Amino acid sequence: MTADTLGYLHANCAQCHNPVGSARPYTDMDLRVRATDTTVDDTGAYRTAVDVPLFVFRSDRYTLRIASGDPDASAVVYRMSIRGTREQMPPIASERVDDVGIEAVRAWITGL
Numbered sequence: 001m002t003a004d005t006l007g008y009l010h011a012n013c014a015q016c017h018n019p020v021g022s023a024r025p026y027t028d029m030d031l032r033v034r035a036t037d038t039t040v041d042d043t044g045a046y047r048t049a050v051d052v053p054l055f056v057f058r059s060d061r062y063t064l065r066i067a068s069g070d071p072d073a074s075a076v077v078y079r080m081s082i083r084g085t086r087e088q089m090p091p092i093a094s095e096r097v098d099d100v101g102i103e104a105v106r107a108w109i110t111g112l
Helices: 002-013 044-049 075-081 097-110
Strands: none
Touching: 002 044, 002 075, 002 097
């Protein structure tokens, strides 16, 4: 499940969330998976999102990008789960929630 989830984040989020991506001025989150990543802890998703406080996105309910073991407290899951607001991720060209992708991300977070 971990490889599927990291692949999902890489394919669907990393085009903006990487060191030279369009989200860089607003966040230092890096969701790319590199061939040199040999463990989950090596990945940008783990290093820059797991138990990392929110910086730009502000919410009374969410304080962490990904809260270890708690997908319901993770801003990433919340933002993936909504449409029609400025809080949705991805922010454009997405009108439907990807339930399969969200379940993969939720399962990975639960296992952290």
